[in-house]
Amino acid sequence: MDSSISVTGLKGLPLIQKGDDIAALICNTVRLLDGDILCIATTIVSKANGYSRLLEDVIPGEQACSIASVTGEDPRFLQVVLDQAVDIIIETPFTLTSLPCGHVGVRSGVDASNVEHGYAVYLPPDPMGEASRIAERIREISGVSCRVILTDTCGRAFRRGQTGHAIGWSGMTAIRDFRGDCDLFGKVLEITEEAVIDEIAGFSNFVMGESNNGVPVVLFRGCPAWSGHDEMYFTKQEDIIRRSLQKEKC
Amino acid sequence: MDSSISVTGLKGLPLIQKGDDIAALICNTVRLLDGDILCIATTIVSKANGYSRLLEDVIPGEQACSIASVTGEDPRFLQVVLDQAVDIIIETPFTLTSLPCGHVGVRSGVDASNVEHGYAVYLPPDPMGEASRIAERIREISGVSCRVILTDTCGRAFRRGQTGHAIGWSGMTAIRDFRGDCDLFGKVLEITEEAVIDEIAGFSNFVMGESNNGVPVVLFRGCPAWSGHDEMYFTKQEDIIRRSLQKEKC
Ligand SMILES: Nc1nc2c(ncn2[C@@H]2O[C@H](COP(=O)(O)OP(=O)(O)O)[C@@H](O)[C@H]2O)c(=O)[nH]1
Ligand SMILES: Nc1nc2c(ncn2[C@@H]2O[C@H](COP(=O)(O)OP(=O)(O)O)[C@@H](O)[C@H]2O)c(=O)[nH]1
Ligand SMILES: [Mn+2]
Ligand SMILES: [Mn+2]
Ligand SMILES: [Mn+2]
Ligand SMILES: [Mn+2]
Numbered sequence: 017m018d019s020s021i022s023v024t025g026l027k028g029l030p031l032i033q034k035g036d037d038i039a040a041l042i043c044n045t046v047r048l049l050d051g052d053i054l055c056i057a058t059t060i061v062s063k064a065n066g067y068s069r070l071l072e073d074v075i076p077g078e079q080a081c082s083i084a085s086v087t088g089e090d091p092r093f094l095q096v097v098l099d100q101a102v103d104i105i106i107e108t109p110f111t112l113t114s115l116p117c118g119h120v121g122v123r124s125g126v127d128a129s130n131v132e133h134g135y136a137v138y139l140p141p142d143p144m145g146e147a148s149r150i151a152e153r154i155r156e157i158s159g160v161s162c163r164v165i166l167t168d169t170c171g172r173a174f175r176r177g178q179t180g181h182a183i184g185w186s187g188m189t190a191i192r193d194f195r196g197d198c199d200l201f202g203k204v205l206e207i208t209e210e211a212v213i214d215e216i217a218g219f220s221n222f223v224m225g226e227s228n229n230g231v232p233v234v235l236f237r238g239c240p241a242w243s244g245h246d247e248m249y250f251t252k253q254e255d256i257i258r259r260s261l262q263k264e265k266c
Numbered sequence: 267m268d269s270s271i272s273v274t275g276l277k278g279l280p281l282i283q284k285g286d287d288i289a290a291l292i293c294n295t296v297r298l299l300d301g302d303i304l305c306i307a308t309t310i311v312s313k314a315n316g317y318s319r320l321l322e323d324v325i326p327g328e329q330a331c332s333i334a335s336v337t338g339e340d341p342r343f344l345q346v347v348l349d350q351a352v353d354i355i356i357e358t359p360f361t362l363t364s365l366p367c368g369h370v371g372v373r374s375g376v377d378a379s380n381v382e383h384g385y386a387v388y389l390p391p392d393p394m395g396e397a398s399r400i401a402e403r404i405r406e407i408s409g410v411s412c413r414v415i416l417t418d419t420c421g422r423a424f425r426r427g428q429t430g431h432a433i434g435w436s437g438m439t440a441i442r443d444f445r446g447d448c449d450l451f452g453k454v455l456e457i458t459e460e461a462v463i464d465e466i467a468g469f470s471n472f473v474m475g476e477s478n479n480g481v482p483v484v485l486f487r488g489c490p491a492w493s494g495h496d497e498m499y500f501t502k503q504e505d506i507i508r509r510s511l512q513k514e515k516c
Pocket of ligand 3: 127
């Protein structure tokens with residue numbers, strides 16, 4: 017049972033407010049070690065940065081109203097969704113968009129849960145920068161070099177239920193690249209690119225839970241390092257599922 | 267740091283052969299406790315059961331040859347893929363099918379890695395039964411009640427790279443159901459169904475690795491129990507992405 021990885025949800029963090037220093041709050045909660053991986057729910061990163069909108073102040077446009085007439089959602093909420101998107105893949109039965117960072121998500125990852133009544137939080141517009149700023153700030157406070165993944169709970173294709181996904185990351189590559197490796201029989205591998213940060217983000221999401229659990233940060237200790245690349249997202253042209261959905265929309 | 271979950275890849279398991287008793291091999295490797303979750307790569311479950319085919323013996327049909335002429339794959343391998351499918355969603359640029367158990371996967375999850383040269387392993391046709399038989403056999407040998415997830419490495423939509431997915435499970439529900447729960451502000455939740463077994467399977471896949479790592483089993487100790495349901499798969503009619511892809515095929 018040596019060389020185990022330990023996975024711990026951080027308890028006791030406060031309700032995050034605009035201006036809060038998440039790195040400092042984490043460092044006050046736990047003694048970190050070099051190489052630790054911290055998974056942090058984007059919800060709290062967005063709240064700390066004020067990436068939220070008061071729905072009362074949002075004036076929905078034509079497209080938001082038209083989607084709302086089909087889905088029954090709040091058109092102002094949908095306007096926030098549309099404002100985040102660079103591309104709207106489908107409008108109904110749920111709005112699926114792509115964001116500037118490349119992430120494809122239902123309702124642009126905009127969320128009205130775990131934020132004050134009347135507000136919608138949106139994903140950090142620069143999640144890679146946000147992840148590295150938090151890692152840098154932790155280094156500043158504690159001298160420790162952590163790896164950071166920002167997570168969100170997202171739906172996926174072909175399977176019911178949501179899982180945690182990586183939205184931003186720092187100190188590691190998104191994809192572990194096995195190209196050139198051989199299997200147990202010396203054969204060249206067929207599967208060569210493992211999206212390890214989504215596998216880690218997913219399990220952190222299990223530990224966080226969805227409701228009032230109050231665990232927005234999960235610490236992974238003992239994960240090995242890996243090498244690979246950060247080409248997580250397909251281009252619009254490469255992605256055959258996206259092309260198929262968009263063709264149908266036309 | 268109390269209430270941590272520990273995650274351990276089991277080292278020292280042999281190359282699995284037809285007829286091997288995986289439960290017994292695991293019990294010889296580690297002392298299990300009630301409530302442990304074991305993630306087991308479907309590859310070894312299939313090898314132990316002889317769920318593999320010698321390509322030399324496979325005669326490819328018309329459809330397999332036609333796909334092979336586009337993709338450049340071995341038509342006999344593609345015949346094994348087609349033989350597993352109940353529905354072929356797309357043929358190219360990669361064959362995407364659904365299996366009798368409901369799983370939708372690239373090349374039906376058929377794999378030529380980590381199996382003897384000239385063979386293709388296919389997924390256990392009854393993965394739920396297989397998972398519960400392994401759990402039952404562990405109970406028989408050791409008196410311990412484990413939870414079991416059978417995993418496979420699969421691609422997904424909208425994001426590059428493969429991740430571990432749950433193919434069969436026993437002793438838990440696929441989906442953790444948060445319906446009726448409230449967020450930190452007392453609001454009813456938007457996201458209510460978390461596919462926790464995929465989150466666990468995904469992280470186990472990170473620990474297993476893809477190549478000659480030789481770690482086909484990962485032990486999770488300290489995971490809480492949850493309640494929910496097993497409706498993991500959409501019906502063909504419900505799944506709008508599948509419908510869109512199949513419409514295009516026609
Ligand atoms: N302590 C604390 N926990 C929070 C806060 N906001 C969310 N959480 C918790 O963080 C976890 C993930 O929250 P969720 O709303 O699902 O975030 P998302 O997955 O990023 O959309 C849950 O356990 C929430 O209860 C906060 O401001 N403070
Ligand atoms: N000890 C042992 N490890 C195996 C065997 N077959 C596969 N593995 C290991 O199990 C892990 C997962 O193997 P993989 O072929 O990716 O399985 P899949 O994800 O179910 O398709 C890797 O670490 C492999 O090296 C086996 O027969 N014996
Ligand atoms: Mn969210
Ligand atoms: Mn969540
Ligand atoms: Mn496989
Ligand atoms: Mn694998």
